[in-house]
Amino acid sequence: MRRKVIAGNWKMNKTPREVRSILTDMKDKICTEGVDVLFCVPAISLVAAVESVKGTDIAIGAENMFYEEQGAYTGEISASMLVDAGVKYVILGHSERRQIFGEDNTVINMKVKKAIEHKIIPIICCGETLEQREHGVTLEFVEEQIRSAYYNVSREEAHDTIIAYEPIWAIGTGKVATSAQAQEVCADIRGCIERIYDRETADAIRILYGGSVNASNAEELFAMPDIDGGLVGGASLKPEFADIVEFGRKSI
Numbered sequence: 001m002r003r004k005v006i007a008g009n010w011k012m013n014k015t016p017r018e019v020r021s022i023l024t025d026m027k028d029k030i031c032t033e034g035v036d037v038l039f040c041v042p043a044i045s046l047v048a049a050v051e052s053v054k055g056t057d058i059a060i061g062a063e064n065m066f067y068e069e070q071g072a073y074t075g076e077i078s079a080s081m082l083v084d085a086g087v088k089y090v091i092l093g094h095s096e097r098r099q100i101f102g103e104d105n106t107v108i109n110m111k112v113k114k115a116i117e118h119k120i121i122p123i124i125c126c127g128e129t130l131e132q133r134e135h136g137v138t139l140e141f142v143e144e145q146i147r148s149a150y151y152n153v154s155r156e157e158a159h160d161t162i163i164a165y166e167p168i169w170a171i172g173t174g175k176v177a178t179s180a181q182a183q184e185v186c187a188d189i190r191g192c193i194e195r196i197y198d199r200e201t202a203d204a205i206r207i208l209y210g211g212s213v214n215a216s217n218a219e220e221l222f223a224m225p226d227i228d229g230g231l232v233g234g235a236s237l238k239p240e241f242a243d244i245v246e247f248g249r250k251s252i
């Protein structure tokens with residue numbers, strides 16, 4: 001049985017002071033028993049976030065990182081820096097990184113390999129646009145994203161990675177994919193992992209759904225056999241995040 005993961009993605013929201021205050025308040029309201037809970041926060045707030053959740057089982061993740069070890073890459077952050085700061089996860093290939101900052105499948109694959117090398121768990125994002133869905137190419141597009149992300153990643157290395165299926169048309173729009181739509185793609189992603197590796201690896205990797213997850217739709221989404229939790233944007237900044245975690249715990 002796969003343990004559920006409930007991850008918050010705060011995107012470019014909240015200052016370090018605000019991060020500290022929200023997490024200090026939230027950590028006492030969240031029960032982490034039987035579930036993995038983490039918050040991905042802006043880079044400047046990572047240290048504050050790690051300090052704020054100290055003594056709990058809540059983990060902190062970054063929203064991005066670079067694939068080089070160190071050097072003349074102004075503005076970038078390395079995997080070693082994240083490790084030193086106490087960061088355990090990193091979101092890679094979020095659609096906002098792909099669309100606004102031009103990250104492609106090759107760059108994302110390099111980042112995935114670097115994160116794994118440093119034992120940071122990558123949360124690998126994939127998902128189609130509305131246009132692609134309407135043209136019926138969702139599965140083939142998402143499969144290509146997954147195949148590229150895992151290029152030259154061994155079966156052992158793939159084992160602990162996490163995938164987040166986030167249809168772009170459902171992000172920040174309030175338009176959540178139906179549980180059947182989300183399940184269909186998550187099952188296909190699991191099938192794709194099985195074709196790349198084997199059944200055991202496919203059964204081990206946690207696949208999250210993201211896109212307008214909130215306390216009203218989480219229960220139904222998490223009840224789907226191939227949805228192992230959520231990557232939650234807007235609602236992870238609100239008290240309802242604790243309720244979303246509860247749905248994750250109960251759907252075991």
Ligand SMILES: O=C(CO)COP(=O)(O)O
Nearest residue numbers: 009171172211212233234
């Ligand atoms: O992009 C997302 C999480 O990474 C989803 O954002 P929303 O939950 O705000 O739609």
